Amino acid sequence: MAEDITDKNRSTEANAAEQDAIDPELPAPRGSEVESVLEALLFAATQAYTVSKLGLLMNGVPDEEVAAALEKIRARYAQPTSGLMLMEVAGGWQVATRTEVADWILRLHKHRRRTALSPALLETLSIVAYKQPLTRAEVESIRGVDCGSVLRSLQDAGLVEIMGRKEVLGRPPIYGTTDVFLKTFGLKDLEQLPSIGELKGIVPKADEAPKVEEAAVDSLAR
DSSP: OHHHHHHHHHHHHHHHHHHHHOOTTSOOOOTHHHHHHHHHHHHHOSSOBOHHHHHHHTTSOOHHHHHHHHHHHHHHHTSTTOSEEEEEETTEEEEEEOGGGHHHHHHHSTTOOOOOOOHHHHHHHHHHHHHOSEEHHHHHHHHSSOOHHHHHHHHHTTSEEEEEEOSSTTOOEEEEEOHHHHHHTTOSSGGGSOOHHHHHHHSOOOTTSOSHHHHHHHHHTO
16 A cells, blocks of 8 residues: 555656646647757756656657657767767766867866866776775775875765765765766766776876876776
8 A cells, every 4th residue: 555655656746747847838849840959958958868858848759759869969960070979978968079179168268177187086086986885994995095085075076976874883974976977987877887807908008107097997806
């Protein structure tokens, strides 16, 4: 009985959410309009949206029509003359500028600068990404150094967050990566993280290069 009530409540909430998403003053786009409205929504959006959410924003356009329009937009942006690309990141879709034109975007926004991750930040972030969820003590056992300030910096950058607390003595917080992490590295989800073997092939092998990155990769295999 309790399960039935819960299911009814969920159904009611879902119906209410759908009704809130529909604007009776706007007719749902049809045909080629779907592609143009969808492109405008993606251009104006500040976050990634799922196919279903995009369909609701367009007053109930079916998921299959949204998916087809997304593929058309992605094909157009794939042309070498386009400065934009359509990315599937953090479980949704978002328009972004191509990496090849990033320097021109930075020139436009002169107050913004590239923020490179330090070796310590990169190593800690890698451990959290591949081993999550885990506690600060578990991160430190892998790195072999105190990671309190580094974890705070990653939290401030929005790349790492506290996901809950481990059910052990003291109930320490457990850390994991965020949607910002997925967007920053262009990942649809964590399943797209390269394997440890692939990472070792990516890390520079030059003898004169710092070995911090290689140490970070090796630490993930522990």
